């Protein structure tokens with residue numbers, strides 16, 4: 001998961017090669033598509049009290065050879081609602097700062113090395129630009145930031161802290177327009193959130209964390225186990241359902257994903273659920289048949305509610321680096337992505353990828369994840385992120 005840059009990587013040539021020459025998709029194991037559909041055992045739609053105890057549809061799920069990844073949840077389930085919010089901002093800030101520490105210490109160290117007792121000249125600006133590109137901020141953003149730093153300061157002494165302040169202000173400028181909360185329209189029942197992304201990007205975990213958030217706001221939530229490919233994903237979602245008091249609609253592993261989504265839409269409508277979150281199998285953006293399956297899922301959703309899905313969340317794993325840009329492009333085209341969640345910012349020294357994605361697509365960033373725990377996912381705030389990533393205090 002950790003993608004520390006190779007120390008011997010040449011500067012400019014290496015970046016261009018990294019950006020344009022590498023087969024990024026080869027890094028992610030493609031999902032093998034289920035060859036035949038298992039006999040479909042539609043889960044009996046559970047009784048759905050809006051905020052009552054969990055009713056998980058009982059299904060026989062063959063266990064994967066390895067034990068399923070069990071989500072790490074810190075609190076017991078009954079603390080999701082009405083959780084005392086003592087200093088939530090400070091606690092999140094600390095987690096954000098810790099989570100981004102790989103990136104911020106790399107950037108911070110680089111800036112200190114570059115600017116201690118040195119005047120701002122062409123060479124230092126060029127080295128700073130390289131440093132920003134290494135943190136995956138993208139060539140254009142790196143160029144813009146160095147240009148902004150050079151203005152009025154060229155040939156003068158500049159302290160590392162001043163550089164950090166300018167850097168954070170410029171990053172904030174890029175991020176501010178995309179920092180939008182995910183707003184649930186109460187007029188929709190259910191408000192349908194479709195969650196898409198490549199394998200292992202953190203979709204199921206993110207769904208669990210979102211369910212916990214919505215439940216804490218007093219909303220009723222239902223989960224649709226649309227990742228019918230992976231038995232462990234179904235199990236994982238059921239655990240999240242149990243912990244958050246959200247009924248889970250699931251079928252056997254290998255079932256038709258569009259059929260499952262149909263069941264889930266109907267069940268959520270019948271129950272008048274506030275929010276339905278639909279998981280999907282991870283798929284590589286270059287596998288056309290899997291992308292076609294996603295289109296089918298969308299058609300089924302729209303057949304039941306022409307206005308749905310109301311949110312299509314693309315979950316991006318920050319550790320996949322520049323490949324995230326291709327994912328946004330392709331999933332945007334196929335699934336009509338309306339917002340982004342970036343996970344695993346704690347696992348990379350190149351957290352600047354979020355800035356590159358924001359600058360290139362301008363899509364709303366709703367949440368960021370900096371760990372596996374339920375409180376390691378929070379709404380995205382431009383200023384906090386911009387300060388934390390360059391190692392400044394709150």
Ligand SMILES: Nc1nc2c(ncn2[C@@H]2O[C@H](COP(=O)(O)OP(=O)(O)OP(=O)(O)O)[C@@H](O)[C@H]2O)c(=O)[nH]1
Nearest residue numbers: 199200201202203204205282343344369370371372
């Ligand atoms: N460190 C870290 N790990 C995370 C974060 N978000 C998710 N994970 C972990 O990433 C792994 C994959 O997450 P999943 O939620 O199973 O990913 P998925 O996209 O549903 O995977 P597929 O079903 O294979 O497509 C799990 O071990 C999660 O705990 C994060 O923000 N930080």
